[in-house]
Amino acid sequence: MTKRFFFTITLLCSISALFAQSAKDNNAIIKGTITTSDGKPAVNVTIRIDHTKWGDISNENGEYTIKNVKPGNWTLKVSAVAAGSQEKTITIVAAQTLQLDFVLNQNAAQLQEVIVLTKNSRKEVKSVARIPLKNLENPQVYSSVSSEILKQQGITNYDDAMRNVPGISRTWESTGRAGDGASYFALRGFDAQPIMYNGLPGITSGNLDPANVEEIQVIKGPSGTLFGGNFYSYGGIINTITKKPYYDFGGEVAYNFGSFGLNRVTADINTPLSKTEKIALRVNTAYHSENSFQDAGFKKSFFVAPSLSYEVNDRLSFSFMTEILNEERAVPPVFFHNNRDSSLDFKTVKELNLNNYLSFTSNDLTIKNSRYNLQGQMLYKLSDQWTSQTVFSRGSVKSEGIYTYIWDDVARDNWFEQYFHNENNTINTTDIQQNFNGDFKIGKMRNRVLIGLDYFNRNVIDNGSGTVLGRSVTPQGDTMNAVDLSRATIDNLLAGSGINNSNISNSTYSAYVSDVINFTPGLMAMVSLRADYFESKGEKATADDDFEQFALSPKFGLVYQPVLNKVSVFANYMNAFINVNPRETSDKDGNSTGMKSFKPEHANQWEFGVKTNLLDDKLSATISVYDIRVADRVVPLVDNKNDYRQGGKVSSKGIEFEMSAHLLPGLNLIAGYSHNEIKNLEGSSTDFYTEPGRAPGGQGPSDLANLWATYKITEGKLKNFGLGLGGNYAGEYKVIDNSVTGVFNLPGYTLINGSVFYNSNKFRITLNVNNINNAEYYIGYWSINPQKQRNFAASFAYKF
Secondary structure (H helix, E strand, O other), X not given: XXXXXXXXXXXXXXXXXXXXXXXXXXXXXXXXXXXXXXXXXXOOOEEEEOOOOOEEEOOOOOEEEEEEEOOEEEEEEEEEOOXXXXXXXXXXXXXOEEXXXXXXXXXXXXXXXXXXXXXXXXXXXXXXXXXXXXHHHOOXXXXXXXXXXHHHOOOOOHHHHHHHOOOEXXXXXXXXXXXXXXXXXXXXXXXXXXXXXXXXXXXXXXXXXXXXXXXXXXXXXXXHHHHOOOOOOOOEEEEEEEOOOOOOXXXXXXXXXXXXXXXXEEEEEEEEOOOOOEEEEEEEEXXXXXXXXXXXXXXXXXXXXXXXXXXXXXXXXXXXXXXXXXXXXXXXXXXXXXXXXXXXXXXXXXXXXXXXXXXXXXXXXXXXXXXXXXXXXXXXXXXXXXXXXXXXXXXXXXXXXXXEEEEXXXXXXXXXXXXXXXXXXXXXXXXXXXXXXXXXXXXXXXXEEEEXXXXXXXXXXXXXXXXXXXXXXXXXXXXXXXXXXOHHHHHHHHOOOOEOOEEEEEEEEEEEEEEEEEEEOOEEEXXXXXXXXXXXXXXXXOOOOOEEXXXXXXXXXXXXXEEOOOEEEEEEEEEEEEOOOOEEEEOOOOOEEXXXXXXXXXXXXXXXXXXXXXXXXXXXXXXXXXXXXXXXEEEEEOOEEEEEEEEEEEEEEEEEEEEEEEEEOOEEEEEEEEEEEEEEEEOOOOOOOOOOOXXXXXXXXXXXXXXXXXXXXXXXXXXXXXXXXXXXXXXOEEEEEEXXXXXXXXXXXXXXXEEEEEXXXXXXXXXXXXXXXXXXXXXXXXXXXXXXXXXXXEEEEEEO
16 A cells, blocks of 8 residues: 555656646736835735735745736735735736836835734745645644744743744753753653754754744644654654845844843844845854853853855855854753652652752853754756755764763662763764755646655764762752862763763665645645655674664645635644664563664654634634654563563644734734643553653643733834733643652743833844743753743844
8 A cells, every 4th residue: 555655646746747837828927026115125025916816925035926817907905914005906918917016115124023923824935844835725733933033032042932832842951962962842742852954954962042043933743754754753843944145235233131141242244245146145143151040050152154145047046054153051960850760759849849049060060062054055946837956954063071960869868869971972964955846737736746855864973981970969959979060070080981982873865745736726635755764874883783764754634725815724644753773682681682673653643723814914823633643662561671562652632722913003912822631552561651641751731821912112202112021821740650650740830021122223122021920930851950030131232
């Protein structure tokens, strides 16, 4: 059946490619440019012929094109969320190409400020489905956080942007350790990390800097079909869209300061490089320095991201982007308050009585994360129907320094052991993709097709030390067998622990195809398939640890719009997979029984929902229900934890709601709510992680809600002044759930955030206060991590 399915999809695309051609008739074309009052391109403005299906969205140059317009008398309407609508009555004759330009009453800054806050369901977005689709046409759910929201909320930490997204919560602070040292998030109950840039791999072992962020996309649901199986994507993926050059001079410089010694300087400078050709350079850079709210801990970083665009002609363009980050931090350790084998000594946060202001580290124990990420893209328009995209990505990230964590090694002695490890790890990644996008008709059915090939390679070099017990502590800060927390002392402690000498390389070769078919303007289907071959060379010095795996990942979607461009009902089936490494096994007595290989794990989701785009693009909302099942998880044998079987299952069900609105001039609102229930369906009754009927861990709070509203005065003496108010709610979080250890809940919490701002064409001044109510709250992943209480951040920006 799999071979037949794959053959059918391949045959369909081949036939489409051979016979697709544009219909030649007497229909006309309307095109033109939309500019703002200060002469700049008006981006993402809707232009349509009233009471018809014909319309377009202006691109980054303010250009629009409406094809296949029938002859007759029509009303052309231009509208933007932040601007009043304009209308022109036109007469179309057969085979005419009509040039119509519009000038909006608003300037570029006013237009951009509001447009980026709302999800324009008429705008085609390519990065989510890798096919240009409007939100109402996409059977998948996604949320986005714009750079404008980051500025409004005074966000200087990438992680804080997620407070604007329903269904996601942070469970683990960035540790800087090798491989997975970035922050962990729970997304629909499963792990997620920000490891995609512009749809390509961008591994980080530390923090991400928001200076080069244009948009953060949280793409919900298993996403292996389009993005591969090299990273966990059971609940979805976090994709960062970087800022792109444009063909005018402009930018801004800003200074942020705030609580705990925050000092941050940023610059965003864009300039054209040629008067005769479309060549532009944009440079984003940031210097960041910040201390901790605890007795030790800090972060210092320098970030620079130059990007270059070159439009050779109307068919060929190139773009390049590089990000370089150097960061040094003293990272407070993760506090694990159970050994996962014994009953909990402390059942509540109150009983644990953790001193939230203790860091259990010193500013001499630092970890450095240096990272660079290079991406290049060539776009070539093969014909009116087909476009070629060739992309290349090369990344490198290094973890170097002291990683430490606290673990309840021996139960019921009221002491927690603190371990130390010296990180010395480098990860290099290479990704090459060739994609072909087609947009054509077969009969009356429109087809939007993606055909792609993907090569990904990852090389991990680990020369770190072993892990050594340094001391024992209590949650209140008492110590036993204390060691001086200086770098010299810890280095001496680790001197006899040995050095790793590991060099592992693996590669993935993938082919994928996706077709979005419009049976009618309001009824469409998506059919997608990925074939993935994974090859691991294992340790370069070892010949017998190589292995390979093959996986197929399908995706289906249906969308019906009962009210065209206003309401869509959608359903999807989505898949993700993870390649599982072979594991060393032994019998109950510890005698080796060799290596066991496993097939890939698979996650499958069914989802149903409704998307709306009402009141002339001023109100958009999405509500959906989903059911995700993960199968083929590797779990220990019930009677032997040293051996494994494949057959564990996890269920995650939930509902999500999201809304954005611009109902009155100057008033903007985003809000969301999510509820998730996750549990192991099959596993091992004696295994902490997979006990049936229990939560697997790291799933985050079951209930989450977010709200952010701003009001900007648009007239009078107080024009450009405004207020922002919002917050977040998280319900009780079962951070440990096991019949042997017992249950440990992190309490729910409510955070209130607010801002006062002045935002004009040239200046932006903001004062943000976070956690106004001074709530004491925690995050965790089988752990407990105190979070900041009341804090403020102020910023001043000059725009040019």
